[in-house]
Amino acid sequence: MAKISPLMLAPPLIFGAFAVLAGIGMFREDPNALPSAREGQTAPPIVLTEFPGKTLFDDATLRDGEVKLVNYWASWCAPCRVEHPNLQTLSDEGIPVYGVNYKDQLDNAETFLTELGDPYRAIGRDEKGRVALDWGLYGVPETYVIDGEGTVILRFAGPITQRVIENTIRPALEKAAGQ
Numbered sequence: 001m002a003k004i005s006p007l008m009l010a011p012p013l014i015f016g017a018f019a020v021l022a023g024i025g026m027f028r029e030d031p032n033a034l035p036s037a038r039e040g041q042t043a044p045p046i047v048l049t050e051f052p053g054k055t056l057f058d059d060a061t062l063r064d065g066e067v068k069l070v071n072y073w074a075s076w077c078a079p080c081r082v083e084h085p086n087l088q089t090l091s092d093e094g095i096p097v098y099g100v101n102y103k104d105q106l107d108n109a110e111t112f113l114t115e116l117g118d119p120y121r122a123i124g125r126d127e128k129g130r131v132a133l134d135w136g137l138y139g140v141p142e143t144y145v146i147d148g149e150g151t152v153i154l155r156f157a158g159p160i161t162q163r164v165i166e167n168t169i170r171p172a173l174e175k176a177a178g179q
Contacts, residue, residue, distance in 0.1 A: 038152040043070075043144070044134040048100065048124025051109070057098050057122035063150035067176040068096040069169075070144040071120075071160075072132060074104040075112035077140045083159035084116045090165065091119035095173065099123040102132055102140050145169065147176035 038044070045059045062070070071087060073080040091097045099120035101109045106125070126132050135144070138157050145154040154172035156164065 038136050038144075038155055041152055043146055043150045043152050044131075046070075046100075046124075046131055046135075048131060049127055051101060051123045051125050052106070053110075054118075054120070055122040056124050058124075061098065061122065062146055063148070065148040066096055067148055067173055068098055068121075068146050070098045070100065070146055072100045072102045072126075072135075072137055072140050072142045074102045074140050075108040076104065079159040080141045081112075081116065083141050083161070084119070086160045086162065086165060088117050088119040090160075090169070091121070096121045100131065101125045102137070103127065103129050143169070145172040145176055151176075 043062050046062060047058065048056060050056050062068075069087075069090065073084075087097055097119050099122075101123060103126070109125075129137075136155070141159055143156045143160055144152055145156075147153055153176040154168065156168055158164075160169060
């Protein structure tokens with residue numbers, strides 16, 4: 001009988017491992033959702049640079065007893081432009097929306113808000129992206145639902161659409177309010 005080389009076993013074993021991982025991924029609740037290590041945990045400290053002419057928010061704001069959204073955005077982000085009217089709608093409904101301008105040029109960010117409106121109750125700048133790293137940001141836009149004690153209830157990566165508001169954001173806001 002021929003002796004089987006360990007090198008001959010490697011390809012089928014590697015293929016099997018990939019098949020198992022793919023199978024696990026297919027049976028996740030939402031295969032498009034990016035995992036968040038922050039959900040259910042206290043929001044990381046937030047120390048931002050002032051956005052001239054705007055109210056700055058800080059770590060204490062996240063724990064002020066009020067349910068809120070924290071939205072990471074940038075003027076160079078096309079999906080941020082798409083979601084912006086929906087953030088304005090939520091803000092107009094009285095939902096506090098706080099903005100973090102991510103790795104952006106100040107003049108471009110100011111033009112963005114002048115053109116599209118400012119839905120943010122307060123806003124700060126994360127010029128180097130250090131705060132975003134602590135929050136586990138994948139990219140912009142990204143929105144977090146925070147309960148009144150500063151716990152992350154939901155992290156949503158991608159633009160907030162009407163469907164996302166109804167199916168994802170509103171249920172998370174209700175959950176945050178009920179805690």
